Structure formats: structure tokens, C-alpha cells
Amino acid sequence: MAVTSFNFTTLSILRNSIQNLVYSRLSQTHNKTLSLYAPIHSFPLANRPKSAGMCQLAQAIKGDDEVLLQGVAxxxxxxxxxxxxxxxxxxxxxxxxxxxxxxxxxxxxxxxxxxxxxxxxxxxxxxxxxxxxxxxxxxxxAEELTTSPDIITALSITGNFSFQPCSHGDFLGAILGTGIAREKLGDILMQGEKGAQILIVPELADFLVSTLDKVGNVSVSCARIPLLALEYEPPRTKSFKTVEASVRVDALASAGFNISRSKLVSLISNGDVRVNWTTVTKNGTTLKTGDIISVSGKGRLKIGEINQTKKGKYAVELIREV
The missing domain is CATH 3.30.1370.160 (Ribosomal Protein S8; Chain: A, domain 1)
Known part of the structure; x- marks a missing residue:
């Protein structure tokens, strides 16, 4: 009986030693991958389950993404x-x-x-x-990305917009109409009667210069300009406060844009209301400080400080572009 106990103990020690050796080699093999997540995960050998192996190591590496993405609000x-x-x-x-x-x-x-x-x-x-x-x-x-790469090109789109003004949507539609995907295009800076300035990925700049010839019904020309030549003025805003029974999007947007609640509900149903650039589908979506509401044709509204009143209502600061 003593011999049997000795053999079982010996086998157990050998099994654990082999498993620890396997995990150690696997960790060395995948060291570069694991080092990416050093601040997030640490796997002390003493705390590893006895069945640790390639399968569990792969699951741990795969799981890192899920842990990192848990913080995405x-x-x-x-x-x-x-x-x-x-x-x-x-x-x-x-x-x-x-x-x-x-x-x-x-x-x-x-x-x-x-x-x-x-x-x-x-x-x-x-x-x-x-x-x-x-x-x-x-x-x-970190050792490779030492300077800011040159990854953005600015273009100026000019034409006679004095008698036929064009909106941001007109310029966006004309550019996308050439076949350029939206994600290849940055901001569009409106310049009134002069036209607009746009940001685009460098590899498509020449294509747009040679292709874009009209915005709306206005003939245009397109040319490269230095980034330093961009003309940008921060939007003018006005701030005011409202007291509402809730911080729902239909309540705050109605007050901020001075339109009826029923009209706003209709705009939401039509997909014309966005919160933080995402289309809103529910009237009861709740808002918080820092959220940005945009309504097609109405502009943007930022939610400022929110304080609850003694009567249980909400005193909300609204900041609207004018």
C-alpha cells in the first residue's frame, strides 16, 4: 500500500512538472503577443490550472479583446x-x-x-x-511611431455659389457621387459663397481633383491646398437652461430646438435625429452631460450640466449652435 501511495505521488509531481514546462515554452513562443496586454493580464505559473496548455493559452489571448472592449461605453x-x-x-x-x-x-x-x-x-x-x-x-x-505621419490631404472646392447656395449635404453628396466612400472623407468646412474645403485620404486626392466638376447645379474646380491654409471658425453657440420632467431625448431636443414634442417624435420616426452621431430609434432614449443631439435641418445641441431639483425634475444646460 505504501508503494502504491509513493507511485501516485511521484506521478502527480511528474505530471505537474511537465505541464508547467509546456506552459513555460508556450509563453516564450507567444511572448510578443502576450506583451501587448501586459497591463491587463498576468498569468503567474503558480496560479495556472493544472490542465493549462495550448488550447487554454489561445483562449486567454482571444479573451483579451473582450476584456479591453468591456470599457467601451x-x-x-x-x-x-x-x-x-x-x-x-x-x-x-x-x-x-x-x-x-x-x-x-x-x-x-x-x-x-x-x-x-x-x-x-x-x-x-x-x-x-x-x-x-x-x-x-x-x-x-512605440519605437516606430515617432512622428505624426502625413496621412491627410486638404482640397479646396470653389465655384460661384452667390446665386445658388449649396449646403453641407450638397457637397457631401457630390463627393460621394464620384464613387468615394464616406470613410475616406474627413470634415467638410463650408465657406459660404466661395465653396468649401475638405479633408481626404491622400491616395484619392488626385482622383477627386480630376473628377469633381459640379456641386448641385454649380460648376466647380477642385485643387490641393496646404493644411495650414484651412479656414476654420469654431461655431458660435448660445447657452440656456430648461427644467424638464426627464432627460429623455424627446424632452430635451424639443426644448433645445424649440419644436413641439409631437414634431420631434415624428423626426425620430423618420430617422432624422441622432445622438452622438448615431440615429435614435426610441423616444425614451436618456441623455447625459456631454451628449450631442443633431436634427436634420436644425443643427446641433450639446447637453451641458444636469442637476436634479428639489421637486424631482431636471435643470439642464443646453448649448446650441447658432
């Missing part, structure tokens, strides 16, 4: 942020610099939030000018 942007994260992993492992297309503000914000957690990755966001809404992110190993 806007769930509608998760897939886009995940794509940026995958790009960052490739860039770091290959020690090269990669670039996204132009990202919407919510995706940009959440992507930068996630990328800050990666140990060996550096990220730079550029939109062509300091106040840009749509930006591209350059990602790479």
Missing part, C-alpha cells in the same frame, strides 16, 4: 473599435505603422480609450486641424 461602436484594436495588434507585432480610415467621433473616442491600455502601442489621431470631428488614427509600436 457606446455599444453601437464595439465592432468598429474591435477592428481598430486588431489593426493595432498587427502593427505592433510587425513593428510597422498602420492607419485607419476617417472615424466618426464616437468610434474615435472609444478607440483611443482602448488603445491607451496596450503596453507596446502608440496611437496618434489626426483630422487636419485641431477641432476636427472626423479623424484618422495611426497606430504602431
Amino acid at each position: 457606446d455599444r453601437s461602436t464595439v465592432e468598429a473599435v474591435k477592428n481598430v484594436l486588431e489593426m493595432a495588434k498587427r502593427a505592433s507585432l510587425r513593428r510597422e505603422v498602420l492607419h485607419t480610415n476617417f472615424l466618426t467621433p464616437p468610434v474615435l473616442k472609444e478607440s483611443l480609450f482602448v488603445l491607451e491600455k496596450l503596453a507596446d502601442v502608440k496611437a496618434i489621431a489626426q483630422g487636419g486641424y485641431p477641432e476636427a470631428e472626423r479623424c484618422r488614427i495611426s497606430v504602431g509600436h
